[in-house]
Amino acid sequence: MSIIVNGDNHPWREGLTVAQVIEEKKYSFPLKTVFINGQRVPKPDWPTRIVADGDEVNVLHLMSGG
Numbered sequence: 001m002s003i004i005v006n007g008d009n010h011p012w013r014e015g016l017t018v019a020q021v022i023e024e025k026k027y028s029f030p031l032k033t034v035f036i037n038g039q040r041v042p043k044p045d046w047p048t049r050i051v052a053d054g055d056e057v058n059v060l061h062l063m064s065g066g
Contacts, residue, residue, distance in 0.1 A: 001053045002053070003016075003021075003051055003052075003053065003054065003055045003057055004056045004057065005057045005058075006025075006057070006059060010024070010025070012051070012053045012054075015050060016050065016051045017046065017047060017048060017049060017050060018045070018046040018047075018049045018051060019046040021057055025059070027059050029062070029063075031062035031063070032061050032062060033059075033060050033062060034046065034057065034059050034060075035057070035058045036049070036051065036055050036056070036057050036058075038056075
């Protein structure tokens, strides 16, 4: 059982949340957005949004500059 995170396999377990995936992958950029199967997940939902076995999760790091 696994999920795909930014193109790589990642172990899945019952009750895994978006926030836990971000923590486990050590994504520390302050500005990021998350998509599960192509649908954006609002940041307030990350602690409670469950990731299902087989889901494709994309975490995009947002950067600004000039």
